[in-house]
Amino acid sequence: QVRLVESGGGSVQAGGSLTLSCAVSTLDLNAFSMAWFRQTPGQQRTWVACFESMGSTRYTELIQGRFTISFDKAKRTLYLHMLTVKPEDTAMYYCASTWPGMYDRDTCSVDRLDYKFWGPGTQVTVST
Numbered sequence: 001q002v003r004l005v006e007s008g009g010g011s012v013q014a015g016g017s018l019t020l021s022c023a024v025s026t027l028d029l030n031a032f033s034m035a036w037f038r039q040t041p042g043q044q045r046t047w048v049a050c051f052e053s054m055g056s057t058r059y060t061e062l063i064q065g066r067f068t069i070s071f072d073k074a075k076r077t078l079y080l081h082m083l084t085v086k087p088e089d090t091a092m093y094y095c096a097s098t099w100p101g102m103y104d105r106d107t108c109s110v111d112r113l114d115y116k117f118w119g120p121g122t123q124v125t126v127s128t
Contacts, residue, residue: 002026002117004095009122012085016126022078022095022119029053029073032100033108035115036069036080038091038124045094049080050108058108063089085126095119 003025012018020036035050049059049069057069068081078095096115109115 002097002100004097004117004119006093006095006119006122009093009124011125011127014085014087014126014128016085018082018085018124020080020093020122024076024078026100028100029076030101031103033098033103034078035096035108037094037096037112040091045112047110047112050110051078052108056107058110087126087128090124090126092121092123094121
């Protein structure tokens with residue numbers, strides 16, 4: 001089992017910055033894909049960015065160039081650094097992980113169905 005806990009959400013003005021964190025409980029930090037998803041009321045949860053254990057990253061075009069995903073193995077923490085935020089970035093942000101030690105692809109996954117573990121989410125609200 002993997003326990004994920006997000007933090008760092010809050011209210012920010014458009015154009016500002018915010019860093020989300022996701023603490024990971026597992027001791028096995030090899031062969032995994034982790035990702036950030038976001039969801040607004042009444043909408044499906046959508047993929048934002050992902051990180052694969054060998055270091056590859058991918059981003060949705062909606063946030064390309066503004067957000068950066070990173071992973072600190074020593075701290076067992078996944079980050080989402082959000083710059084130049086926009087009102088349309090307002091959402092509940094979720095951290096997700098595949099089964100640790102079992103991911104065998106070269107790139108991280110953008111498919112919600114690949115992710116077996118989810119955090120409770122952290123709310124980000126961007127005001128004009």
